[in-house]
Amino acid sequence: MSDMRLIVAGAGGRMGRVLVRTIAQAKGAVLTGALEAPTSPLLGQDSGVLAGLPANGVALSADLWELAKNADGVIDFTVPAATIANVAIAAQRRLVHVIGTTGLSESDQAVIRSVTAQATVVQSGNMSLGVNLLAALVKRVAKSLDEDFDIEVLEMHHKMKIDAPSGTALMLGQAAADGRGVELGQRAVRSRDGYTGERRNGDIGFATLRGGTVVGDHTVIFAGADERIELSHKAGDRALFANGAVKAALWARDKKPGFYTMMDVLGLSDF
Template identity: 55%
Template sequence: MTETPSIVVNGVSGRMGRMLVQVIGASDKARLGGALERPGHPWVGKDLGVMLGGAANGVIVSDDPAAALAGQQAVIDFTAPAATVALAPVAMAAGCAHIVGTTGMTKDDLAKLAEVAQSGVIVRAGNMSLGVNLLVALTKQVAKALDEDFDIEVIEAHHRHKVDAPSGTALMLGEAAADGRGVSLDEAAVRGRDGITGPRERGTIGFTAIRGGDIIGEHDVMFAADGERITLRHVASDRSVFARGALKAALWAQGRTHGEYDMAAVLGL
């Protein structure tokens, strides 16, 4: 491991890509070693600093993952499922830790990442903030303590541009609740109620997704019984919390043996 690991940002023109560049640039524990974008993107071949509206920084945006990852220590990836799955074996072959914040993955996508992790290092989380991962741990604990007299509802809100629902964080929270109850989320989950749905089935875990404006991320886990209600809540007011968590994961991943890790492992929860 080098003293200051060199990190590549995938999807560098996006909201999280730009924030990652800022957070890495402000850190004295890592340096920005490369920037990736999809083939045909107008930033490819251009100086990243200039594309971000500042001075040239010598980092040229690439559309060649193998070339961009050569000699690097980690790649941080908040893109799309297909792009993340395609990047995983490239990162493994380059000896790069692959830090995955991409959401909306299918079971097949996750299986492909797990296969790559048999020979590489992947840190994957639906949300990389410290607060959210504490919320996940608390959700499991509360669900374990309460019986099915308490209905569980996961309520999430995000900006109008988010393309997947429920959010990756909402699914993390749902999984935590299901684990606490000792049930399968696939069997307990209820999504997208509409019309005459009938009464709520006992023991289900509901999901409600809100989309609008520029909401960065709000997540509530409500435990509702007759006469009382418990709500656990996390609100993100600055996207940098996710970037800082991803950077922490990239630093933590250095020197790890192959495998797939989550933020609970990174944070020692």
């Protein structure tokens, strides 16, 4: 089979540049397009040079419809508005759409789900192998422990991150809720300030830290009487997310239209 032709959305950003470097080294994949916002001052620049590589002849463009004519998939770590704008085009062009964008609303998620009858979408709050293994473990532990164990999700990211809690934190919270058999939206506590009263049994709490250049630290705490279980993952380089995203794109290439997650890619959906 020929190499999978991939477009990187947000190719001028931090994650986009890492993806360009990752695809350049990946077996079975080749960069065929580099997408940026229409207002970006980087439009027209060579994506390889921006990523610290030799020139690759793939210039940054704002026209996904045109880029998609010669592509098999798009990897999208951008912002919600850009991702939702890309969803319809990717579906119409029958591109595999790998979505790592965080901060998506419920209505955004509904838009993404609406195209999966005709499009192949792989979405995850985190594309790393380790984090998805962590989520599987969190689900299993939450299922094993009753509400005598309080669940708290702690995350820290670099000071430039614009959404909170992180997509990974929410993914871990969802794993805990799935293990408990409850709706996360009804049990999540995303902030505490002032006189809050006692913690309610069964709540799933979130705490957010921002500072420095932290790529991503996540810990899920199960706190019981006189004992505490902590499951953690610490990311040291964005390349691990890029590697996972490329793996997801290659995995999805021959899959039927539908909605998939990294749990499917890694064979962890039934863990």
